[in-house]
Amino acid sequence: MTDGTPGKGGAQIVAASPRPMAPTRLALLTALALGFAALAGVAIGTVAWLSLPSAAPPSSTSGGAIWPVSPTPEGLTRDTALRPVAPAPLLQLTDQEGRPFDLASLRGTPVLVFFGYTHCPDVCPTNLADVRDALKLIDGEVGVVFVTVDPARDDAAAMKQYVDYYQAGYVGLTGTDDEIRAAAGAWGVSYAKVESDSASGYAMAHTADTFLVDAEGRLRHRIWFGAGPEILAARVNGLATEVLATPAPAAPTVPPVATPAATPAVPTPAASSAVPSPSPATIVRVRLESAVVRAGPNRIVVTVSDPDNRELATPDVAATFTFRSTDDPALAPVEVQGTFIWVVRGGKAAYVAEMTLPRAGGYDATITLDGPAGRIGSAGFTVVAREQSPTPPIGAAAPSVRTPIASDVGGNLQLISSDVFPDPRFYEHSVDELLVAHTPFVFTIYSPAFCPTTACGPLLRYMKEIATEFPAMTFVHAEPYVMRDMGGRIQPEYEGNGYAWAAWSQAYGIPVEPYVFVVGADGRIVASFELIVGSDEIRAAIRTATGG
Amino acid sequence: MTPARRLTRLGGLLLATLVVASVAAGCSSGGGTAEVKATDAWARASSAMASAGAAYMTIENTGSAADALIGASSPAATTAEVHETVVMGSPAPGASADGGMMGMQPVKRLEIPAGGTVELKPGSYHIMLIGLKQDLKVGDSVEITLTFEKVGEIKVTATVREG
Numbered sequence: 001m002t003d004g005t006p007g008k009g010g011a012q013i014v015a016a017s018p019r020p021m022a023p024t025r026l027a028l029l030t031a032l033a034l035g036f037a038a039l040a041g042v043a044i045g046t047v048a049w050l051s052l053p054s055a056a057p058p059s060s061t062s063g064g065a066i067w068p069v070s071p072t073p074e075g076l077t078r079d080t081a082l083r084p085v086a087p088a089p090l091l092q093l094t095d096q097e098g099r100p101f102d103l104a105s106l107r108g109t110p111v112l113v114f115f116g117y118t119h120c121p122d123v124c125p126t127n128l129a130d131v132r133d134a135l136k137l138i139d140g141e142v143g144v145v146f147v148t149v150d151p152a153r154d155d156a157a158a159m160k161q162y163v164d165y166y167q168a169g170y171v172g173l174t175g176t177d178d179e180i181r182a183a184a185g186a187w188g189v190s191y192a193k194v195e196s197d198s199a200s201g202y203a204m205a206h207t208a209d210t211f212l213v214d215a216e217g218r219l220r221h222r223i224w225f226g227a228g229p230e231i232l233a234a235r236v237n238g239l240a241t242e243v244l245a246t247p248a249p250a251a252p253t254v255p256p257v258a259t260p261a262a263t264p265a266v267p268t269p270a271a272s273s274a275v276p277s278p279s280p281a282t283i284v285r286v287r288l289e290s291a292v293v294r295a296g297p298n299r300i301v302v303t304v305s306d307p308d309n310r311e312l313a314t315p316d317v318a319a320t321f322t323f324r325s326t327d328d329p330a331l332a333p334v335e336v337q338g339t340f341i342w343v344v345r346g347g348k349a350a351y352v353a354e355m356t357l358p359r360a361g362g363y364d365a366t367i368t369l370d371g372p373a374g375r376i377g378s379a380g381f382t383v384v385a386r387e388q389s390p391t392p393p394i395g396a397a398a399p400s401v402r403t404p405i406a407s408d409v410g411g412n413l414q415l416i417s418s419d420v421f422p423d424p425r426f427y428e429h430s431v432d433e434l435l436v437a438h439t440p441f442v443f444t445i446y447s448p449a450f451c452p453t454t455a456c457g458p459l460l461r462y463m464k465e466i467a468t469e470f471p472a473m474t475f476v477h478a479e480p481y482v483m484r485d486m487g488g489r490i491q492p493e494y495e496g497n498g499y500a501w502a503a504w505s506q507a508y509g510i511p512v513e514p515y516v517f518v519v520g521a522d523g524r525i526v527a528s529f530e531l532i533v534g535s536d537e538i539r540a541a542i543r544t545a546t547g548g
Numbered sequence: 549m550t551p552a553r554r555l556t557r558l559g560g561l562l563l564a565t566l567v568v569a570s571v572a573a574g575c576s577s578g579g580g581t582a583e584v585k586a587t588d589a590w591a592r593a594s595s596a597m598a599s600a601g602a603a604y605m606t607i608e609n610t611g612s613a614a615d616a617l618i619g620a621s622s623p624a625a626t627t628a629e630v631h632e633t634v635v636m637g638s639p640a641p642g643a644s645a646d647g648g649m650m651g652m653q654p655v656k657r658l659e660i661p662a663g664g665t666v667e668l669k670p671g672s673y674h675i676m677l678i679g680l681k682q683d684l685k686v687g688d689s690v691e692i693t694l695t696f697e698k699v700g701e702i703k704v705t706a707t708v709r710e711g
Contacts, residue, residue: 121600121677122633123650125592126670129710165595190649198654199627200600200678205651225650226671 080212080221080235081242088113088211088219089186089307093147093179096160096172103145104217110236111143113211115189117150117204118162123225127208128166133229135168138236144170149191149206151180185309187211188222214239283307284379286367289350289532291512294389295360300353301532302367302381303343312369313349315340317376320368321353323383327361334358338367341534350532360387390509391528398443398519399507400432403478415485417477418449423464426477431504434474440521440545441474442466442538445505446514447481450492459514462535470542480505480513520545580612582698584660589692589706591624591677592670594684601625601677601684603692603706604668609660617658617666619695626679628692630655633671652676657697684708 091103091113103111112131116124124146131144146163148154151174154162159172175183184191184207191206208225212235220242221235289301304312304319313319319338325331338351357363363385368378392399404416406427413422426444434441448460460477467475481492481499492499501510508517516529518541527541589605603622609615620628632655650671658673660666668674675692677684684690688708693701 119600120652121594121602122631122652122670122674125594125602129592129670132710161595192649192651194651194653196654198629198631198676198678200629200676203652205649208650 080223080227080231082219082222085218085220088213088217089183091145091147091173091183091187093173093175093183094156096156096163096174098156101171101173103213106143106145106213107217108215109141109143110215110239111145111213112232112236113145113147113187113213114208115147115149115184115187115191115206116208117148117206118154118158119150119200120204121200123206123208127210127225128170130227130229130232131210132166132168134232134236137229137233142236144168145173146170147173147180147183149180149184149189150204151175151177182308186307212236212239284312284367284369284377286379286381288381288383290383290530292389292391292530293357293383293385294393295357295385295387297356297394298354298385299529300355300383301341301350301530302338302353303348303350303532304367304369304379311349312376313340313351314371315349317369317371319351319353320370321351321355322366322368323353323355323357323363324365325357325359325361325363326382328359331358339534339537341532341537343532343534350534352534352537357383357385360385390511391515391530392508392517392525394525394527396525397523398431398435398517398525399504400435401504401507402432403430403443403476403504405430414488415490416479416483418447418479418483418490419460419477420448423460423467423475423477425467426460426463426475429474429476431476431478434476435519435523438521438523439474440526440542441476441519442542443508443517443519444475444477444514445480445508445510445516446477447479447492450479450481450499451513459516459533462533463516463538466535466538466542469539470546473542473546478502478504480510480515518542518545580662582609582613582615582660582662582696583611584609584615584696584699584702586694586702586704589704591684591690591706591708593686593708593710594680601680602670603628603675603677603690604670605675605704605706606665606667607660607694608665609662612662613698614662614664615660615699616697617660617694618656618697620675620692621695622675622677622690622692624681624684624690625677626681629676629678630658630673631676632673660696686710 088103091101093101095101103113112134114127114131116127118124128146135142135144146159148159154174156172156174159174163170163172173183174180183189189207189209191204194203194205196203210223210225210227210232211219212221212223212232214220220239223232223235283306285305285307287303287305289303290299293300300321302319306312317340319340321334321336321338323334323336325333334355334357336353336355338353340349341352342349351367361384363383365381365383366378367381369376404427406413406416406424409415413419413424413427416422416427429439429441431441431443442463444459444463446459463475463477467473479490479492480502482495482502483490484493494500505513508515510530512531514531514533516527516533516538517525518527518538520526526545527537529537529541584607586605586607589603591601591603594601601624607617617630620630622628631652633650633652635650655673658666666673675694677690686709690706690708692704692706694704695701
């Protein structure tokens with residue numbers, strides 16, 4: 001594919017096309033990818049228990065980000081290993097013969113698991129063909145399990161016709177809406193119905209990664225869509241010789257009292273009971289949301305759920321954190337009480353640990369949850385504190401940078417904000433002006449329309465409420481990315497595998513969005529919030545910044 | 549393996565069809581000509597029960613004016629549409645598109661730039677064959693008519709293979 005590839009809407013994406021590119025451009029892409037990996041490394045490397053998103057599948061993708069697919073060029077092999085190694089999530093559904101199926105029944109052979117649907121013309125057949133080709137390169141038996149995310153159309157009979165076509169002994173799984181939702185959630189698979197005016201009816205957008213479960217029933221790899229048969233086969237063939245990281249110290253688990261015990265939707269076949277897997281009811285899953293962890297003061301955000309993806313963070317459940325340095329075990333562990341915050345009020349929630357890490361390097365962390373009726377459980381995770389953070393630390397001078405304001409675009413805020421209802425108060429002053437004027441301000445870098453995480457949703461809505469509560473404070477919002485006018489509607493420019501960061505995002509060094517910086521009249525950073533922000537945290541920081 | 553690589557690897561198996569059409573581009577400011585050809589067309593072997601199939605090809609515009617693919621039809625399917633596989637939704641925080649959802653959207657107008665090539669390939673643009681009238685068996689041929697804004701209709705023959 002040449003430069004000048006048409007993008008959506010007929011736009012020309014001339015530079016840094018995210019599509020597969022000629023070998024001469026590989027070096028550039030490698031550099032970009034490595035730079036990006038360096039920024040994102042902490043986030044990717046420290047997700048605990050499973051490197052899987054914990055968010056419930058969204059019900060709709062409207063307003064969600066859309067990228068053209070960008071397969072990784074040859075030569076850029078990505079780490080697909082999941083650390084620490086943990087038992088695969090439960091997978092108990094109905095197979096293509098209408099029989100109860102439990103993934104545990106395939107113990108003894110490696111299993112490739114992926115999700116899709118039978119009305120899927122491109123992605124799923126590509127996955128199935130890649131798996132078919134991979135099997136020819138794999139020594140020994142491998143189970144293949146295809147799980148539908150479209151149970152409304154894919155009953156057992158439809159799954160049977162679909163998998164039988166491949167004549168390869170694949171297992172095709174379906175279930176009720178609730179069973180599929182629970183299974184997808186447990187595996188970190190998102191899916192959403194996408195309506196269009198296509199004659200094919202609706203499509204399902206879905207996570208198309210392939211999961212590799214080893215013969216002992218442990219989830220070992222999550223392999224990206226488009227990796228191809230060679231990489232799939234290499235991961236399977238490498239299972240026996242792969243060096244596994246030393247498992248994190250086993251966290252004590254106590255049966256939870258805050259949530260009802262999970263009831264398997266389908267009875268577990270007796271065969272699977274030979275190798276008992278941990279009861280899901282005793283496991284707390286923790287996910288480190290923070291991308292930046294540094295030596296010194298930190299605000300670390302985690303979300304917690306049970307293996308069925310039920311939220312465990314509630315206002316009456318207390319979280320206690322412990323961080324032990326793995327580089328210097330003599331250092332006293334840091335213990336801190338977590339603060340509960342709503343991500344979406346009444347819905348998704350998180351805990352914040354505010355503490356100081358004494359040195360850079362690795363930490364074994366533990367979160368322990370206690371409900372009104374006693375101990376719920378605990379889980380371990382690891383964090384890696386960097387020597388320096390890419391974002392300005394608390395107390396540092398806020399970088400002076402010009403941000404877009406209403407007068408730049410003749411008052412047409414739709415050209416500088418992807419917010420459906422842009423608040424004019426957020427686009428009156430540029431950051432550099434405010435610093436010169438010694439005016440305290442809240443600077444939100446966030447894309448309501450293109451933010452790629454589920455934690456993003458209501459941030460600007462909360463910020464509007466807060467702006468009304470604090471009329472003396474100045475608020476600035478800027479899109480994180482270089483935006484292009486697509487005829488009255490803005491859309492981010494692409495760069496490498498993602499969006500191109502705007503100058504202000506680069507000046508503030510943000511590796512992810514959203515980010516909120518609270519800056520005092522002296523031009524210094526009072527507080528910064530990454531990804532998940534509680535509105536009360538912002539209120540408290542504003543009071544600090546304004547001395548009240 | 550990337551889809552592009554697969555195309556290359558299996559290229560030798562193809563019975564490539566090559567059709568060229570050209571027309572004066574009256575509405576182009578440069579007054580150039582769009583000259584469009586579609587090559588290496590193939591469709592993925594598929595059961596009619598799958599209800600939807602996909603065909604892929606390379607479309608090249610050797611002319612001096614841009615053109616655009618605006619429609620498709622095939623006797624093998626009730627309807628044919630141009631679709632694009634895209635990443636939607638929520639990759640992990642800070643990550644690239646990895647981990648996002650793979651979705652599909654109809655493409656009303658796929659521009660073929662002057663002097664440019666657009667590949668329809670797995671994981672990207674494809675002709676979605678909706679309502680397959682028969683199994684697509686390896687070795688079969690599928691006729692597909694592509695409709696372009698300027699050069700009008702082009703017929704291509706896609707060879708069915710495992711893909």
